[in-house]
Amino acid sequence: MHGVKRIRQSAQVLEAKRLREKAKLDDYLSLTQDVLSRKKSRDWSEEALQLTSRLLQVNPEFYTIWNYRRNIFLNGIFPRSSLEEINDLITKDLSSTMTALKAHPKVYWIWNHRRWCLENTPNGPGAPGEADADSWRKTNWDRELFVVEKLLDADPRNFHAWNYRRYVLASMPVPRSAKSELAYTCRKIEANISNFSAWHQRSKVLTSLGESSGSVPSQYLEEEFNLLRNAMYTDPSDQSVWIYHRWLMGAGDDKKFLENEIEAIQELLDEQPDSKWCMESIIHYKRLLLKKHPNEVNTKTLLLDCKNLLEQLEILDPARHQRYQDIGQSFAGWRV
């Protein structure tokens, strides 16, 4: 069980615990029975709504009750409410799910309900065409980015929050620029180089800037490699940096690029002779040289370099020795 330590307790202690919990359990079970039977009889009342609030507070993972709550809104309460009242109710639910998320930041159902609230925010208060025709939605959406930033400050690797961030950015009535998102990921990476989620987000933003080509536009590459160079030297043992670097290097079509990067990584390896990631990357890029530019390189030297590094890796990182052997095998077809 995540986060629950195993403790050996005496039969007496266990019995006392069971009795204490029995009262709570009985309450929970009778509340559940009440709510579920109301659901069965299609009770869409205010009273039913309050009961779902109570139940969801105790157990926010009870997905059926979230469904029921939304159905109470849709079938019972919204049809007899003004648009302003609907907006108030939605705003209240946004507020209570924020409280729930602080305590349970990884429960899918809470995040889902938040989306439903946003998507069901009514148009208004103004009529279409008026200046405030969209104010309620704009207010709610603008607040979302702030909400998600708070949650990402608390846990920068929470993928629910990152997914939600992407959803908000894509759906906001007034979109943010790709540049501002690049800046956000940069802040996150500066706070912690090992933030793979931030590097991942960066890869998505850069790809979107390449539009249909799917590859990163060349005007961004220099800045990326500078960022990576700094990160590598700050923490050569962080895998995020190396995985991202490999992606950015691409298929190895640019020989000069490959050679420059190999040289830079070699310099780092000279300073940090036990760096597995330096060795791994040099091997990969030398393989690309061999594959893409076989007539322009000294294949014998490159093959020997790789063989040498692979042998070192087998000793340095014995858990993955089979992979290094398999890579070595892949060179077997080369005739020197």
Next chain:
Amino acid sequence: MGHKEALPREETIEFVMSCWDDEAGAFGAHPDHDAHLHSTLSAIQILLMQNALDRIDIHRVVKFILSLHQPSGVFAGDSFGETDTRFLYCAVSALSLLGQLHLLDGEAKERTVNYIVRCRNFDGGFGSVVGAESHAAQVFVCVAALAILDRLDAVDEETLGWWLCERQLPNGGLNGRPEKLEDVCYSFWVLSAMSILDKIPWIDVDKLIGFILSAQDLEGGGIADRPGDMADVFHTLFGVAGLSLLGYPGLQDLDPVYCMPADLIEKKGLRKPWKALERRT
């Protein structure tokens, strides 16, 4: 573990059937809970293992599953519309186990595969939705779905194999993504994907076996997420599943694509390419 009679067959079947949501035509997680793709797959798996698939109204269940197929190719979990590649896997696996995968053909199959491809990331892994970060559990569902759909060509095996083998930490356990803690359940999510790609040898097998065994509760029984924590059914399942793929002696073969007994899947003619380690004696 070779003890499928340990649970009473009739009671098990009755419980599953009591989770039937007749309004939706599928299964919820518990009696009176709303139908959901996730619990529907679980119900099918359980009934298949109890040799009681004939208790299901297959027509209605298939209708429920297909109704959740989105234009983008992903599946929603229920009518409220949460989309996730987990549900894509649930749908594809459920249809396959019911012998109805042919209903997902032509354009429908294409857009399902395309969605998975769009979820592929710079590290070779897959996320829960387009744009999402790679996570071992999502890697499993995407790779296994591709296996069922005969589209493993969409996987960058070398890059993904590398990302997966780097999940192993010095203590032998596997994590779900970079810089996270090890957890026994990743012994299944990571290992099953590696098994489908025939890359299990890329990790230290003995160390992983040692890690899983050390997470056992030797007095009360069962396996926990990590040594010292309380055991639960979830981690026991995935710990045992991982051990089976690693060739641990005395266990039955597990099909990693379906997370079900290999002989059962074989008998139904559903076996796809995967490689587990040789069973030790």
